[in-house]
Amino acid sequence: MTAHQGISSAVGRRRFLTRTVVGGATIVGATALGGIDADAAFAAPQPSLDPAFAKSSFVEGRITRIDGSVLQVLGSHGDRACVQLTNATSIWKGEPTTAAAIDTGDGLYARGVPMPDGTVAADAVWVNIVNMATTIRGIGKNRLHLSHGHHEIVGNVFPGTTNASYAGQALTSDLSKLRIGQHAQVLGAWRPSDDSVDVVRISVGH
Amino acid sequence: MACGTTSLWAGETSWFCCGNAWGPCSSAGGGACGTCRSASYHGAWPNASQACWDITRPDLCGENIPRRGCGSVMNVRHQCSGATVCITITDCGPRTKSWCGEATCCNGACRTNRVLDLTPAAFSAIGNLSSGMLPVYIYE
Numbered sequence: 597m598t599a600h601q602g603i604s605s606a607v608g609r610r611r612f613l614t615r616t617v618v619g620g621a622t623i624v625g626a627t628a629l630g631g632i633d634a635d636a637a638f639a640a641p642q643p644s645l646d647p648a649f650a651k652s653s654f655v656e657g658r659i660t661r662i663d664g665s666v667l668q669v670l671g672s673h674g675d676r677a678c679v680q681l682t683n684a685t686s687i688w689k690g691e692p693t694t695a696a697a698i699d700t701g702d703g704l705y706a707r708g709v710p711m712p713d714g715t716v717a718a719d720a721v722w723v724n725i726v727n728m729a730t731t732i733r734g735i736g737k738n739r740l741h742l743s744h745g746h747h748e749i750v751g752n753v754f755p756g757t758t759n760a761s762y763a764g765q766a767l768t769s770d771l772s773k774l775r776i777g778q779h780a781q782v783l784g785a786w787r788p789s790d791d792s793v794d795v796v797r798i799s800v801g802h
Numbered sequence: 803m804a805c806g807t808t809s810l811w812a813g814e815t816s817w818f819c820c821g822n823a824w825g826p827c828s829s830a831g832g833g834a835c836g837t838c839r840s841a842s843y844h845g846a847w848p849n850a851s852q853a854c855w856d857i858t859r860p861d862l863c864g865e866n867i868p869r870r871g872c873g874s875v876m877n878v879r880h881q882c883s884g885a886t887v888c889i890t891i892t893d894c895g896p897r898t899k900s901w902c903g904e905a906t907c908c909n910g911a912c913r914t915n916r917v918l919d920l921t922p923a924a925f926s927a928i929g930n931l932s933s934g935m936l937p938v939y940i941y942e
Contacts, residue, residue, distance in 0.1 A: 654923040656841040658824050671841065672822035688932045703824035705840075707926045722922075722931045726826050727817050729897065749826055764904030779900045781816065783934045786825035793826060797934060801900035 653716045655679055655706040662700055666715065669704055678715040679706045689723035690785035690794050698723055701788045724786040726793055732778045732800075740774070740795065742782065750792040751782060761799040774800065805877035805888035811867060811940045813917030814906045815878065816896055817925035818846065833893030835872035839921065843887055845876065846895035846919035854894035863902035863915045874942070878918065878928065881937040882908035885928040887920075895919040906935040913937035 657671035667679040681687070681695050685708075689697045698721075705725060708718035730749065734741030740751035759767040760774065774780075781799040786792075819827035820838035832838050834850055848858035849867045860867045870876070874891040896916045905912040918940060922931060929936040 652927060654841055654926060656823075656922065672824060672828075673839070673841075705922045705926060705931060720926065720930070722926075724825065725931050726819070727931070727934055728826055729818065729895075744826055747826065761904075764901060779897065781901075781934070783932070788825070791825070796932075799901070799904075799934075801902070801904070 653708055653710045655704065655708075655716055655718075657704060659698065659700055659702045659704055662698065665695065667698065667704065667706075667721075669706075679704070679708070679721065680711065680715045680717045681721065682717065685718045686720045687723065688721070688725060690796060699788075703786060703788070724788070725783070726786050727781065727783045728793075730780050730782050732774060732776050732780050735774055735776060739792075740798070742780070742793075750790075751784065751795040751798075752787075752792055753795050758795045759797050761797070763801060767797065771798075774798070805875050806942050807877070808942055809939065810870075810876060810942045811865075811917055812881075812938065813865070813913050813915045813940075814904065815845075815918040815920050815925070815936050815938045816916055816934060817922055817931060818893075818895065818919045819922060820844070820893060835892040837872075838892035841923050842892075842921060843889045843924045843927070844892040844921045845878070845889040845924060846893035847874070847876075847891045848894070848896065848898050848917060850891055850894045858895065858898050860898035860915065860917065862899040865898060865915050865917060867898075867917060870942075876918075877941040878920065878924070879939045879941065880908075880928045881911060881913060881939060883928070887924050887927040889920065889924050893919070906937045908937055911937070 655669055655677045657669040659667050660670045661668035665681040669677045687693050702723050705722045706718045707720045708716040711717050728744045730742040730744045733743050738753050742749045742751050760771050761767050762773050778800045783797045784793040784795045819840045820833045821840055823840055838844050847870050848860045849855045849869045877888050879886045896919045898916050901916050905914045
């Protein structure tokens with residue numbers, strides 16, 4: 597897919613979701629648009645949605661049940677929501693992936709369009725994503741010991757997959773310059789099973 | 803108070819979680835203003851108070867960011883896509899001094915220094931959470 601095609605698809609996907617809302621139709625799964633990543637969805641100015649409808653909706657919480665392409669979500673403040681996935685939904689869980697990677701118990705952020713039936717038709721879903729300001733407390737072979745607020749967190753490091761940025765420089769797979777005591781921004785994927793975090797990117801400053 | 807169009811600042815924005823939350827964010831709390839929520843269009847400003855400034859010290863990166871306290875509203879626009887979101891300041895951050903000189907670019911144009919943190923709801927309204935950073939213009 598070329599960049600131009602990507603932009604066209606991104607705009608088309610949002611128009612598709614808008615038309616679905618305006619028309620009162622129900623998304624049943626497959627679209628002809630195909631999945632694209634969330635970066636591409638913002639590569640160009642977005643068309644305005646119908647002013648009769650909210651511009652977009654946001655859902656946050658834990659996935660309590662998966663019914664086909666619908667995710668039941670319990671929000672952290674006790675609210676409940678249903679997130680409808682389509683073939684046009686971009687999904688991230690440590691990396692761009694598919695709906696098959698989503699599990700009950702996962703944490704979720706989703707962005708989409710509110711539907712007449714109360715569900716949110718998602719154009720992007722981020723599963724277990726975290727972005728934390730931490731301090732490096734320990735460095736092991738395949739893990740980092742991090743403090744985040746008053747909590748200790750284990751960061752799982754994967755050679756060749758985990759990238760680092762030092763003092764604003766470009767990302768590198770070389771993690772040898774990490775030092776105990778450094779402030780570090782960690783973007784990664786939380787593991788509900790053991791409360792650790794798979795580190796995707798770690799940025800250390802001065 | 804509505805979001806305005808008067809230019810206030812420009813730079814990088816990251817994102818953070820606050821309020822009740824899952825995973826490592828569960829301990830985040832309501833932020834410096836006590837009202838921050840990940841699912842709301844909220845943000846953290848490096849000069850939300852003197853105590854905040856003493857922690858973030860954007861001046862050490864050459865950013866003499868003006869004071870805007872809890873409840874201030876700002877319009878945040880992605881430098882390249884033009885996507886915008888109106889936010890309310892509910893926390894202090896980011897720790898600008900830790901990343902002096904860091905730049906985030908799009909279409910060959912870069913914004914330097916972390917001057918804003920957005921909640922996941924706000925950040926995802928104008929960009930991709932997995933990017934971690936966005937170059938933005940800030941208006942009030």
